[in-house]
Amino acid sequence: MKMKNWKKTLAAVMSLVMTAGCLSSCGTKQTSGSGEEVTLTFLNCWQGSELPSGVDSEHNPVADVIAEKTGVRIKYLACTTSEIERLNLAFATNDIPDIINAPFQGAHNSHTIAIKKAASEGLLTPLNDLIEEYGPNLKDAWSTLDKDFLENDFEPENFEGEHYFFPTGVAATEADVSNNAYNVYARKDILEALGVAPESVNSSEKLYELMKKIKAGNFKDINGQDVIVSGTWHGGWTYEPFYNSYVSQRDMFSSFKHENGEIKLYQNTERYKDQILFMRKIISEGLFDLECQKQTSAIAVEKMATGKVAIVGGHYTKLKQELTGTLYATNPEMEYLPLGPIMNLDGEPYSQGQVRRKGAFGGVVMIGGNTKYPEKAMQFINFMNSEEGMLLNRYGIEGVHYTMVDGKPRLTPEWQEKYEKDPNSLKKEGIGLYGVIRLNNYISAYGESTYGVDPNEDKAYIRAKEASPLLLVDDVYSLNYVAMKYEKYDDILTLMQTGDGGLMQRAMYAATEEEALDLIEQSRDVYERGGIKEFEAWMTEHQNDGQE
Amino acid sequence: MRKRGAPTAQATVAKSEFRKTLVKIDRYRSLYFFLMLAAAWYIVFKYIPLYGITLAFKDFSYADGIFGSDWVGFKYFKTFITNPEFWNMVLNTVKISVLKLCFGFPAGVIFALMLNEITHSASKRVMQTISYLPHFVSWVVIVSIMNKFLSPYGGFINEIRGSFGYEPVFFMGEPGWFYPLVLISQIYKEVGWSSIIYLSAISGVDQELYEAARVDGAGHMRCIWSITIPCILPTIVLQFLLSVGNLMHAGFDQIYLMSNAANSHLSNVLDVYGIEVGIKGGKFSLATAVGLFQSVISFILVISANAISKRVSEISLW
Structure with missing residues (x-):
């Protein structure tokens, strides 16, 4: 009997503990005994934002400083699925984190549509009054945006003068505009063996000739296996630089293109056809990785880290990030060198278009409409956007993680070494975790692109930027925004999202050029049946709308 | 009175x-x-969520939810049906599911019959366990294994081909290999699991029937043909009727993972379209309309198949 009572008591205690545990994890906010400190959830809605093991976003040296200054602790939520799925999940279930950083490329981009819809339906907290009272550092948050981006996406008419999100990753000065140097990169040892200077490969056709030489050269990877002549990282990212010679940069900020005075859907232009035919040629001749369009990130990294792919499309930052500790350490002779610059259709060096200071990543920060502590959320965001907060987020705590050297913050030798051995070591300290900062000022304020690297002294990076320069543009009024005024825009949007059932992509894998051309025609028929011709005619008529 | x-x-x-x-x-x-x-x-997972069907007739608003959103009638059905790719998607979906029904469905029955013929009980159990295992492995893993095995760059199958002097083949990208690979992987993953119900039906067959047949000189094949199959026929028919209900579903995970640019004309199916446009494009109403369209057709198919079965074989679901 006694035993039974003891069991009952134990069961009751356990139930209480479990109930208390469940209740405490329900909801996202807790207040401490003093009632001053709150915990807010922060969704970093970018794929690959998972924290490395051993990182505690709520309790680390930087989190302690933030809590002391603002009374806010941040519970970090990563995005483990695609960004749009995560956003739709949050909005549709009304389970919206307190603070979110998410992609926002503008116009008909799916993230932009979802976020604007959420804002107009009251699921996001209006920012004007909060900024007025608690956010002085965000007062000019929209000042750098281009007119089209600003008036259509950040301040559309139905927001009635209110703001619901502000841009992040905006270059603080022109020096901070990041250039990842998108290009095609080839293994140095192969180029040397073939006697090909990387600068001499300045057109897609010359790239094709180089590919054929590599195929005939019987080159090997570090395991002695045959190389794949060319390829990409995960999911086909990115084969676009391969056909840079068939790209015009006149209208790079829009899905709709100028051709002979008319505005056309990109797929309906001659240059798009040429791009497809170029890809078909290299695929059919065994010069391009057949699997790369569907391969995972892990497979892609495995291939690059073993030097399996002789020519890779992508950017310098990715190569450096993935290969510094692997291929470049074991086989430095296999370093990937940028080719070109490859000349574009207009006879100029192909360059990445970038609207001046708009922000390279196109992300926005917003405060969820259900948050119990909008003021606290704004106080936290405001602090992180102060000079002190930005320095804390980038370098940690003075005297602990960094010291001032000639007026610039530099990691202490101890932390620099730790960082080089394990790039996640700084995250464990809370450095770089809280991505709510509007300005990217790493180069202009601190003189470093990454820790310990002065971009003006990184020769490989300088060469990569020369081969893929940035084209800074002002006063663009994208045709994407003109299109939004079309009466049946919603139908066109659905048509573009559904696409042609993959016909155009399939043309790349066609056995013959005739078959490819036939597939391209079929694809164009699909768009025509969807009403694209009427839309193109309307666009041609209204192409100058919005331009000043 | x-x-x-x-x-x-x-x-x-x-x-x-x-x-x-x-x-x-x-x-x-x-x-x-x-x-x-x-x-x-x-009730919780199948009946209560049925209220969500109304979403197909509404313009979904995050703030108003499913109940509060405005009615728009058949707007999204019209959008879906007038999609230029509509018939291609329907055709692809039906082709894949008919193939699965023709090859995958009998595979379970045949496998159960084969397992039943193993007399050594330990071997039988091992075989059963091995055949069930793939059912519990996700399609992501299965397709990753296929990618590795069939890779043109050092994949097992192409290595063997190479040793005989043949050129490597990109099996996962060759349109001609799409249907065979869909079927092989489907059968590999589900044959063991689908055989369970037939095995249990076989175990219920009266053993005296076999003994009597053997006395009359019937061999193994004659016993299977004249006793086992007729005895488990009601189970087979019931399973078949239920499978007919899946004719408008090609299976999202498998097809999505196996699709690529080269086989997109075959792998563009309704299940994938619903997810792509609905979840990724945020058009929940359109995705629900696609789902409802599939379900209504499936419902009609099951009812019709059941009526035919009732008339022809007197076996029916109800």
């Missing part, structure tokens, strides 16, 4: 029947408990 309020004879009988039922339920309460769990699962 019967007194007002007095129970009729019918009512008394009904009452006693009801009491008997209650007594029976009480006697088999543990079984009813298990039934309740299944019923609860169906």
Whole structure:
């Protein structure tokens, strides 16, 4: 009997503990005994934002400083699925984190549509009054945006003068505009063996000739296996630089293109056809990785880290990030060198278009409409956007993680070494975790692109930027925004999202050029049946709308 | 003349029947408990969410939710049906599911018959376990294994081909290999699991029938053909009728993972379209319309197949 009572008591205690545990994890906010400190959830809605093991976003040296200054602790939520799925999940279930950083490329981009819809339906907290009272550092948050981006996406008419999100990753000065140097990169040892200077490969056709030489050269990877002549990282990212010679940069900020005075859907232009035919040629001749369009990130990294792919499309930052500790350490002779610059259709060096200071990543920060502590959320965001907060987020705590050297913050030798051995070591300290900062000022304020690297002294990076320069543009009024005024825009949007059932992509894998051309025609028929011709005619008529 | 309020004879009988039922339920309460769990699962996960169907006829608003959003009638059905790729998607979906029905469905029956012929019980158990295992492995893993095995760059199959002097083949990208690979992977993953129900039906066959047949000189094949198959036929027909309901579903995970640019004309199916446009494009109403379209057609197919079966073989679901 006694035993039974003891069991009952134990069961009751356990139930209480479990109930208390469940209740405490329900909801996202807790207040401490003093009632001053709150915990807010922060969704970093970018794929690959998972924290490395051993990182505690709520309790680390930087989190302690933030809590002391603002009374806010941040519970970090990563995005483990695609960004749009995560956003739709949050909005549709009304389970919206307190603070979110998410992609926002503008116009008909799916993230932009979802976020604007959420804002107009009251699921996001209006920012004007909060900024007025608690956010002085965000007062000019929209000042750098281009007119089209600003008036259509950040301040559309139905927001009635209110703001619901502000841009992040905006270059603080022109020096901070990041250039990842998108290009095609080839293994140095192969180029040397073939006697090909990387600068001499300045057109897609010359790239094709180089590919054929590599195929005939019987080159090997570090395991002695045959190389794949060319390829990409995960999911086909990115084969676009391969056909840079068939790209015009006149209208790079829009899905709709100028051709002979008319505005056309990109797929309906001659240059798009040429791009497809170029890809078909290299695929059919065994010069391009057949699997790369569907391969995972892990497979892609495995291939690059073993030097399996002789020519890779992508950017310098990715190569450096993935290969510094692997291929470049074991086989430095296999370093990937940028080719070109490859000349574009207009006879100029192909360059990445970038609207001046708009922000390279196109992300926005917003405060969820259900948050119990909008003021606290704004106080936290405001602090992180102060000079002190930005320095804390980038370098940690003075005297602990960094010291001032000639007026610039530099990691202490101890932390620099730790960082080089394990790039996640700084995250464990809370450095770089809280991505709510509007300005990217790493180069202009601190003189470093990454820790310990002065971009003006990184020769490989300088060469990569020369081969893929940035084209800074002002006063663009994208045709994407003109299109939004079309009466049946919603139908066109659905048509573009559904696409042609993959016909155009399939043309790349066609056995013959005739078959490819036939597939391209079929694809164009699909768009025509969807009403694209009427839309193109309307666009041609209204192409100058919005331009000043 | 019967007194007002007095129970009729019918009512008394009904009452006693009801009491008997209650007594029976009480006697088999543990079984009813298990039934309740299944019923609860169906109610919570299958019936309650049915209210979401209304979303197909509404313009979904995050703030107003499913109930509060505005009615738009058949707008999204029209959008879906007038999509230039509509017929291609329907055709692709039906082709894949018919192939699965023609090859995948009999595979379970044949495998069960084969397993039944293994007399060594330990070997039989090992075989069963091995065949069930792939069912519990996700399609992501299965397709990753296929990618590795069939890779043109050092994949196992192409290495073997290479050793005989053949050129490597990009199996996962060759349109000609798409249907065979869909079927092979489907059968590999599900054949063991789908054979369970037939094995249990076979175990219920009266052993005396086999003994009598053997006395009459029947061999293994004759026993299978004349005893086992006729005895499990009702189970086979019922399973077939239920499978017909899946004709408008090609299976999202498998097809999505196996699709690529080279085979997109074959792999563009309704299931994938619903997810791509609905979840990724945020058009929940359109995705629901696609789902409802699939379900209504499936429902009609099951009803028709059941009616035909009832008329022809007297076996039916209800």
